Amino acid sequence: MREAPHLTFDLDAPGVSRGHLLVPGGADRGELSLPVFSLNKGEGPRLLVTGGNHGNELEGPLVARRLIEWLPEEQTCGRIIVVPVLNPLAVEAWSRNTPLDGLNLNRVFPGRADGSVTERIADAVSRVLLPTADTVFDLHSFGPTWHFPPAATTHPIADPDLMARTVRMAEAFNLPLTLVWEYNDTAGMFDILAQNQGKVFVCTEFGGGTVGADNLAIYEAGVRNALIALGLVEGKADYPTFRQQKSGQTLETHPCDDLRSPARGIFEPRCSVLDEVKQGDLIGILHPMDSISTESMDIRAPGTSFVLAIRSGVHVEINEGVALVAGPLKI
Amino acid sequence: MREAPHLTFDLDAPGVSRGHLLVPGGADRGELSLPVFSLNKGEGPRLLVTGGNHGNELEGPLVARRLIEWLPEEQTCGRIIVVPVLNPLAVEAWSRNTPLDGLNLNRVFPGRADGSVTERIADAVSRVLLPTADTVFDLHSFGPTWHFPPAATTHPIADPDLMARTVRMAEAFNLPLTLVWEYNDTAGMFDILAQNQGKVFVCTEFGGGTVGADNLAIYEAGVRNALIALGLVEGKADYPTFRQQKSGQTLETHPCDDLRSPARGIFEPRCSVLDEVKQGDLIGILHPMDSISTESMDIRAPGTSFVLAIRSGVHVEINEGVALVAGPLKI
Secondary structure, three states: OOOOOEEOOOOOOOEEEEEEEEEOOOOOOOOEEEEEEEEEEOOOOEEEEEEOOOOOOOHHHHHHHHHHHHHHHHEOOEEEEEEOOOOHHHHHHOOOOOOOOOOOHHHOOOOOOOOOHHHHHHHHHHHHHHHHOOEEEEEEOOOOOEEOOEEEEEOOOOOHHHHHHHHHHHHOOOOOEEEEEOOOOOOOOHHHHHHHOOOEEEEEEEOOOOOOHHHHHHHHHHHHHHHHHHOOEOOOOOOOOEOOEOOOEEEEEOHHHEEEOOOOEEEEEOOOOOOEEOOOOEEEEEEOOOOOOOOOEEEEOOOOEEEEEEEOOEEEOOOOEEEEEEEEOOO | OOOOOEEOOOOOOOEEEEEEEEEOOOOOOOOEEEEEEEEEEOOOOEEEEEEOOOOOOOHHHHHHHHHHHHHHHHEOOEEEEEEOOOOHHHHHOOOOOOOOOOOOHHHOOOOOOOOOHHHHHHHHHHHHHHHHOOEEEEEEOOOOOEEOOEEEEEOOOOOHHHHHHHHHHHHOOOOOEEEEEOOOOOOOOHHHHHHHOOOEEEEEEEOOOOOOHHHHHHHHHHHHHHHHHHOOEOOOOOOOOEOOEOOOEEEEEOHHHEEEOOOOEEEEEOOOOOOEEOOOOEEEEEEOOOOOOOOOEEEEOOOOEEEEEEEOOEEEOOOOEEEEEEEEOOO
16 A cells, blocks of 8 residues: 655644655655654644745745744744755756656646656645645745846735735735736646635745845745734834835736747846836847847837846747736736 | 868958857767957957856856947957857857767867867867967856856966966956966866966956846946956946945965865855955855754854855755855965
């Protein structure tokens, strides 16, 4: 008989517990043990915090590790479960997807007990961890070749009450950006599974590119703000400073807000995230590199908007995404 | 008979020329054409500017493209040859090495005419381009998982006169950092080949991590400063602002200044590049991720120094480099 995924400790024990979520082995590899921290202070919100869903977004695991250090001093009620790394195989490879089966963990939820390793991780998380929580923070970032501001995000949700509660929760991070992201490729996302079960799920996007000390402090402050808003921790929320600004805004973006490359070549960013642009402002330049005689091409803002994300200087193919713009939330 | 590498145009023609450096085909693939720009204004310094030596360091190709746009207006004498991308196969793959043969272009100079594609590129550059120049700027950056300040660097050179001229040239970029880098793994570097021929060779390290608009402006200003110092362009040199500072310093670093990870896990940077640290100051933290019960380990400064480079938040193996420190130049 196949072993079922399970925790190595009792979540209902009071106080701090440390152990593992056991993901059973399968045809492709043996059992995986994901380290899990839990702090049970009785009545109150039940929160699950996860990091390392994608293996090249390491801000989440680092903020989760910091959380584990100060929660025992600061958590006053409720239960918080922290899993710093959901996909250790991807994290060790600095790869978005799991190298072993090529799958994106955040597209295979709820997973399969008899699937490949990525599907088995999703299955274990869906069956063992998700039922323990009424609120989930999944700590992502935008990946290595993008600039992205520190943000708390959600996708649009059909249930207006859950949508309103989710946006309020996202705004409580007090990050420079709260984002409602209409996105077509959502099948199999952890978000969708949790929201379909009526849970408040906030996906943070803690920047892109290099993970530095300055930005980690912003991300940690954002999570602390959210814990204060949930009543799990006492203290005063604050807006962390980003690009000399100490305030946040709530925006929405849609599939039509993707700016794509007009040709293959090297993309040169010419603006910064959260810059406000008008129609025709220069966003970036595409330099065809096969010939220096071919003119470089300007990529310009389609209308008044904020630059939400911009690609790093990197070689892109024709029609590959190079920037995302956004407008004020109207949903 | 094997075709020899050659340029598709005459370098001695006056004014602007645009064409290609043809790298002959071999057993592994056909001919490669590297776009080349040349501007010949007669007597004066003969400069070669190259980018894209490593495929995941795209600052160089972008600054080279910008240079090509304004040189026709601004260059007053001499000859400047610009090759934005030395290794298009690596650039298209966003890979340090060439995917086809796995070789690091900057470790195979002077190359081999009958070698694999990376060796054939090195051979073409060594035989066709290098003899045309008395000064070379090879525009690198530190790669995706590091923070590095905008810097002009050289390795120590045995000839004291060439060493002094090279450091002066590097300092003329007026970048936040001029660095003399003692480094063990130098066999096959473009630098060494050029310096052995008595040429002034400066390797810029235009930062690490994400390529953004703010930093590209600093890098471009650095190259313009160097062209002014060479007398190729008229104007006033300036110090570009980096981390709110408008000044530069000259440092040296040695193999013993490498800080390495005490265990495998995720490295958390806790300081920023060019921070001045004293013995015992916290540089970063190594978080073992296999168990949350294993204590995180502090990585501290071995002595008074400047933080030259710091690893991004990324999974590292035991004894992998996580930071580099440096002291004032004494050579």
